[in-house]
Every structure is written in C-alpha cells, then in structure tokens.
Amino acid sequence: MARWLAVAPAIKSFTSPSLFEQDLLLSLQHLRRAGHDVYLLTSLAPYQAASAVRSFYESVGIPATLVPEEKQRSGTHQPRNQMQSDAYGLPSESVAHFLRDLELLMNDWPPDAVWCHGSRPWMVAERAHRRRIPTVVRSVGDTTDRSLNRRVAGVATVFAAASPTERRSYAGMPKSAHLLPLLSLAQQLRPSRPPFPARPLRVAYILPDTGADALKILYDIIAPGVRLAAPNGFVFHVAADPLPALVQSAPDIIFDPKIPNVESFLADSDIAIVPPTTQPMAVTEALSILCQTIPTITQRNILGGFPYIDGVNVMIANSDDDYAQKLLALRDPLLRARVSMGAASQSTRLFNEDLLAEYMDRIISAVLR
Numbered sequence: 001m002a003r004w005l006a007v008a009p010a011i012k013s014f015t016s017p018s019l020f021e022q023d024l025l026l027s028l029q030h031l032r033r034a035g036h037d038v039y040l041l042t043s044l045a046p047y048q049a050a051s052a053v054r055s056f057y058e059s060v061g062i063p064a065t066l067v068p069e070e071k072q073r074s075g076t077h078q079p080r081n082q083m084q085s086d087a088y089g090l091p092s093e094s095v096a097h098f099l100r101d102l103e104l105l106m107n108d109w110p111p112d113a114v115w116c117h118g119s120r121p122w123m124v125a126e127r128a129h130r131r132r133i134p135t136v137v138r139s140v141g142d143t144t145d146r147s148l149n150r151r152v153a154g155v156a157t158v159f160a161a162a163s164p165t166e167r168r169s170y171a172g173m174p175k176s177a178h179l180l181p182l183l184s185l186a187q188q189l190r191p192s193r194p195p196f197p198a199r200p201l202r203v204a205y206i207l208p209d210t211g212a213d214a215l216k217i218l219y220d221i222i223a224p225g226v227r228l229a230a231p232n233g234f235v236f237h238v239a240a241d242p243l244p245a246l247v248q249s250a251p252d253i254i255f256d257p258k259i260p261n262v263e264s265f266l267a268d269s270d271i272a273i274v275p276p277t278t279q280p281m282a283v284t285e286a287l288s289i290l291c292q293t294i295p296t297i298t299q300r301n302i303l304g305g306f307p308y309i310d311g312v313n314v315m316i317a318n319s320d321d322d323y324a325q326k327l328l329a330l331r332d333p334l335l336r337a338r339v340s341m342g343a344a345s346q347s348t349r350l351f352n353e354d355l356l357a358e359y360m361d362r363i364i365s366a367v368l369r
Helices: 019-033 050-059 092-108 122-130 146-155 164-169 183-188 212-229 262-266 281-291 320-329 333-351 353-368
Strands: 003-008 037-044 064-068 113-117 135-138 158-161 176-179 201-205 234-238 253-255 271-273 296-298
Touching: 003 019, 003 092, 019 037, 019 113, 019 183, 019 281, 019 353, 037 050, 037 092, 050 064, 064 092, 092 122, 113 122, 122 135, 122 146, 135 353, 158 164, 158 353, 164 176, 176 353, 183 281, 183 333, 183 353, 212 234, 212 253, 212 320, 262 281, 271 320, 281 296, 281 333, 296 320, 333 353
Parallel strands: 003 037, 003 113, 037 064, 113 135, 135 158, 158 176, 201 234, 201 271, 234 253, 271 296
Antiparallel strands: none
8 A cells, every 4th residue: 555645734623623624634534544554744823732733633543743833923914714825824934844844754754645635735746746756636626826726736646626617627737637526525414404484584694705795795785685575584694793884784684703613503594695706615615505405595606517406406696686586586495495405415416425435536546556
C-alpha cells in the first residue's frame, strides 16, 4: 500500500466541524480503510492546544505535524471561512513555516502521493509536482478564482472537483479532472419530512458570507410579494446579524445571529431559500439542505450541475420575483411533501456512501497507477 501525505487547513472545531472539515476527515479515513499510510500536515489555530489537537488525530489513527498560525494582527480582517484566507488557510506570515515543514516531511517521510485538501494550497501541489510525486488537489468549491484554480489543476495529477459544474470547467485541462462530491453530504441524508400543520410557515433564509444584496432581495422583493397574497402566511428566519441599513419594522423577518449549527437552525423549517449569490459556498449549502429533505427554493446555477428537477425535488426560481411565486405554491402541503420526498430520493441517489466511496477509489487508482 501507498504512503499519502495529506495537507490541509486547520479544523477549527472538533465538536462541530463544518462540512468541509468533515470531508477532510472522511477522505483520510477512506485512505486508511483502503490500507494506505496517512500523515497529515496541517495548521494549528492560536486558540487551540497542540496536545489536544494531536490527541484527536491520534484517536482516529492519523499522525500529524501541526504548524502554529500567527495571531491575527490588530486591525486586519479575518475571513469567516478560514479556507478563504491565504494558502492552506494560513495567515501569510505562517506560510514560510508551513513550506519548511512540508519540505522536511517529504525528505524524512517520502510520500508516494500527496492529498491537497481545498483548492488554495497551490504551492504544495507545485512542490510535489517538482519532485514528481503524484498529487490530488481536492477542491471543496471554496473559490471562484479561476486563474488560481487552473494553476492548481495544471500541476495536479488529479483534480477532484466538488460538483459537475466545476468538473466541466476543467474538462480541457491536460490533467485528469474527476468528480468527488463532499463525502460529508452522505452524513446529511435524512428521510423525507411530513408537512408541519402549523401556520405561518417557517422559512429558513440562507445567507452567503456577504449577504447585503441577498437581504435586500428578501426585504424588497420576496417578503412584500408574499405579504400581499398571503398575509401572515410566512415568517422568515435569517441566520445572521441584521445589517444596520436594513433594520426596519418587519415582524415577519426574524434574525437569529447565534445558532449552534445550520442543521439545528433548519430543524423546524418548512421551507428553505438559498438566494441568488456568486459565493461558491452556496452550492454546498444548497446541497446540504436538499440532503436534509427540506423543500428548497434556489436558482439552478446554485445546484452545481447536479440533476435536481424543478417541482419534483427542488423549486427553481428563474428570477428574484420568482422566489415569492415559488413560496406561495409551497403553501400546498401536498406539494411540500412531494418535493421533500423527491429531494430525499435524489439526494440519496447522488450522495450515498457507496457511490462516494467509488468516486474515491477511482481517484486513488488514477493517482497510483
């Protein structure tokens, strides 16, 4: 069996890891179950104890080298999603230490293959490429920087795309592009949901990282559109702090800034809306909600090219105004039940554990052949 050196950003919370962090752990565990040796090079957040983090990785059978992150300088902005900061999810001042430890590891523990988690660590892929070490760059759909992505894909033996849309964008690359949906989506799968009889209907409004435009659509178009046709028919719950410019008297729009996780926020929702956005993370958010079988309204481009069908397993809004029309249609409990059942069936077909394991095995074979 082969030696795999995995390179990834820090897991920020081991008690409630994000879908991207869960995907990392599941990927490494799959490699171990296949009989491979795995070693992890990752970063350590300033608030984390190295002994506790190292013990966690040892408990799942993964030895790790931890590179401490530099504390954020006063007055600098820290992205909400660490994977969108500099290479490896590290502040730029830590990158030199990271690269030094990478070179030492590749000398002391020569890997047969390298697994780069996230599309940011292009310097890792380049260094492995120089040493003629086969490399997987596992994209988690975390960036729309096409020039960066193409640079990474150009030095990877395999570029593992998180969605069909992303895979198609690399179809012309000389290297191999494979589809690998987030493995953590299999853990989101739920049975279909019976429609709740309660009124008004609870609508979860899912905001991207930069949500001002999406909030304006809710305030200016969606909420007014349903108030006229169905007074007191809907209450919108937004998992965010209200923006000062949009604070106004709107009793049917409730902000929930402190939620333990998205799943708990969605638990009592009748409907979910993923509004128009160019944020790449929205694709994962929409797919996660569909796996949880909540009737979901979104635009087709936010589905990442996965084959969901309007009115069968999702509700497609073709314009901002269309969101309100889809909401009004979902007042019908039979339609909500049908869409939930369709989402359960299609999501299970697309993201079941057996199928995702097949995707992983194909990538491993492509790298090591």
